[in-house]
Amino acid sequence: ENVLKLNDEVAQQNRHQLREAGVTCINLIGSPGSGKTALLERTLEMLGSDLAVGVLAGDMATTRDANRLAAFTPHVVQINVGKSCHLDANQVRQGMNSLDLTALDLLIIENVGNLICPVGFDLGQDVKVGMFSATEGDDKPAKHPYLVLEAGLLLLNKIDLLPHVPFDVTRFREDVGSIREGIPLIELSAVTGDGLDVWCTWLRRLCNERP
Amino acid sequence: ENVLKLNDEVAQQNRHQLREAGVTCINLIGSPGSGKTALLERTLEMLGSDLAVGVLAGDMATTRDANRLAAFTPHVVQINVGKSCHLDANQVRQGMNSLDLTALDLLIIENVGNLICPVGFDLGQDVKVGMFSATEGDDKPAKHPYLVLEAGLLLLNKIDLLPHVPFDVTRFREDVGSIREGIPLIELSAVTGDGLDVWCTWLRRLCNERP
Ligand SMILES: Nc1nc2c(ncn2[C@@H]2O[C@H](COP(=O)(O)OP(=O)(O)OP(=O)(O)O)[C@@H](O)[C@H]2O)c(=O)[nH]1
Ligand SMILES: Nc1nc2c(ncn2[C@@H]2O[C@H](COP(=O)(O)OP(=O)(O)OP(=O)(O)O)[C@@H](O)[C@H]2O)c(=O)[nH]1
Ligand SMILES: [Mg+2]
Ligand SMILES: [Mg+2]
Ligand SMILES: [Zn+2]
Ligand SMILES: [Zn+2]
Structure with missing residues (x-):
């Protein structure tokens, strides 16, 4: 449909830039x-x-995420999408204009919190990364097959809470594999640091392959 | 826009039915x-x-939620929305047709897992109920003001995990109140049963007021 076609044209411009x-x-x-x-x-x-590393953070409202990230890097911009449910390529283009791209090796776009709508919107990225968490239940890949199909990498966060929640990691991995055999999956915890080395290695490799 | 207008017409028919x-x-x-x-x-x-009580469960894919609920009542129907991000009034109308409404006092629609898109789509309900959980972080009301404004009741689930997560309940309540003063909020746990009596009382009252 027309909105998507327009978005993809701008996404291609972003990709080129x-x-x-x-x-x-x-x-x-x-x-x-x-x-x-x-x-x-x-x-x-x-x-x-x-x-x-630079970050473009998308949220309906507030600058809380950008504020948190600004403690770690000056290369942060917040986009407020208002009554929308996903970042679009035009908003990302505007965000890119307020970043010094010549100073960056890697731009991470933190999309609006939403497992569904962002999947279909190209922003100009090299890879879509899908993130699940152990507190959401192990059936989320099965319920969100389009994200699993679109992602170049899947993450399972909050593994430190596995002892406290009824999450079947084997079932989770099987469901992922039956939708898309061989898709990379990194299990990690942003709180304990578990798995972060694997994630950072993946990021470094991606930057070296696509500089 | 046209899609929304069509949806609202069907929603009004659902409401009437x-x-x-x-x-x-x-x-x-x-x-x-x-x-x-x-x-x-x-x-x-x-x-x-x-x-x-009957339940209409919406998900992109799988019948897992309907299967779980069928253990408790025969009045369950699953709607798979496919590549969509919210239930619409037409899907709910179809779901209602496969339920025996004459046998029910209360119909609960479990919308697709999504804090954003369902907010704008009338399905014919009496009340929209917004649900947050303690593992998502305390900033979700601030980031999702439209849900707070649209809901007749807000729930905070998983309060049993509060000892394990950095969740500031005071800040959460203040953010809710600054968006919408006086909106009812019930803090509960589906696992321990905490707060469920308050929730059930609210449901009973709603049924008595709008039989
Ligand atoms: N135990 C545990 N908690 C975590 C982990 N990662 C994040 N959290 C907590 O989860 C909550 C949400 O974290 P955020 O980083 O704000 O999540 P987010 O995905 O950026 O949220 P949005 O941008 O609003 O969609 C916070 O209370 C975090 O402390 C983890 O690995 N383990
Ligand atoms: N500790 C704790 N875990 C909970 C609570 N409620 C639900 N869970 C867990 O959270 C996970 C998700 O629960 P579901 O009931 O499937 O959540 P849902 O909102 O229906 O998920 P979708 O329909 O897929 O959007 C499961 O592992 C539950 O056991 C609670 O009050 N406390
Ligand atoms: Mg965030
Ligand atoms: Mg469910
Ligand atoms: Zn959307
Ligand atoms: Zn939507």
């Missing part, structure tokens, strides 16, 4: 409170010296 | 994994003898 500037870009998609910002706080800490 | 049948209806809106189904499992158990 990012590649011209040598910036790798990921689009992080997950439920409200799955721990996207917490993960990015840890990521900025860990990668800070190796890679120059 | 429900009132003709003497069925009170709520539209339960919350993030993926906030505990909607778990709450309804407990609710069906507790209300089972006083009120005849």
